[in-house]
Amino acid sequence: MKPAWKLVAGVGALVVAVGVWNYASVSHPVASRLSEDPRNAKVSVWAYHQYGLVPSVLVVDLRRVDDQAAAADVLRVLFQTAEGLKDAKFERVVLAYRGSAKLMMNGTYFRKVGQEFKSQNPIYTMRTLPENIHKLDGSAAYGTWTGGLLGVLGKQMEDLGKFSEDWYLRDLAQEARR
Numbered sequence: 001m002k003p004a005w006k007l008v009a010g011v012g013a014l015v016v017a018v019g020v021w022n023y024a025s026v027s028h029p030v031a032s033r034l035s036e037d038p039r040n041a042k043v044s045v046w047a048y049h050q051y052g053l054v055p056s057v058l059v060v061d062l063r064r065v066d067d068q069a070a071a072a073d074v075l076r077v078l079f080q081t082a083e084g085l086k087d088a089k090f091e092r093v094v095l096a097y098r099g100s101a102k103l104m105m106n107g108t109y110f111r112k113v114g115q116e117f118k119s120q121n122p123i124y125t126m127r128t129l130p131e132n133i134h135k136l137d138g139s140a141a142y143g144t145w146t147g148g149l150l151g152v153l154g155k156q157m158e159d160l161g162k163f164s165e166d167w168y169l170r171d172l173a174q175e176a177r178r
Contacts, residue, residue: 022048026058026085033084034077042069043077047085056091058107062168063098071164075126079117086114094136097168103141104134130159141166 030047034040044064050057060081065074078095090107109132113125130142142159145152 018052022052025049026088030081030084033080037080039073040077040080042066042073045077045081047081050094057094058085058090058110059094059096059101061096061099065168065172074164074168079113079122079125082110082114083117084114086111095167097171101136102167104136105132126160127153127156130156130163133163
């Protein structure tokens with residue numbers, strides 16, 4: 001019986017250690033940053049390492065979006081999440097909705113968004129975000145546009161709307177119909 005207890009205790013200690021590591025390295029810095037802005041109460045996000053174990057992959061898991069929340073609120077939370085982790089290095093960042101991976105972005109881009117959050121024009125960051133988003137297979141999720149300013153801006157904003165739909169709005173709408 002002793003070896004079984006040792007195994008259970010060892011597994012339990014490992015689970016606690018992984019939880020503490022996730023909390024200290026990503027969950028707490030994100031929660032601290034998001035708590036600084038009362039507008040973020042409309043949106044709940046969890047940040048954790050993929051499977052709780054992969055340090056090079058961050059998961060930004062959108063858990064709740066209030067009825068009164070706008071797409072801009074969710075984007076602000078994403079950008080402030082990046083700011084909270086601006087000194088961390090990730091290979092990629094997975095965007096999930098209620099535990100289901102939807103899209104991803106390069107970790108270097110995520111870090112850049114966090115580092116530039118206070119100085120970069122938020123409209124610029126919003127409109128260029130989709131061209132930095134990838135499907136889970138690594139292919140580009142949206143286009144990169146060239147041409148006249150108005151045409152490019154129009155396509156970028158259209159992609160921004162598609163991005164929100166692909167990340168969480170489609171699922172949110174299905175939940176509302178139930």
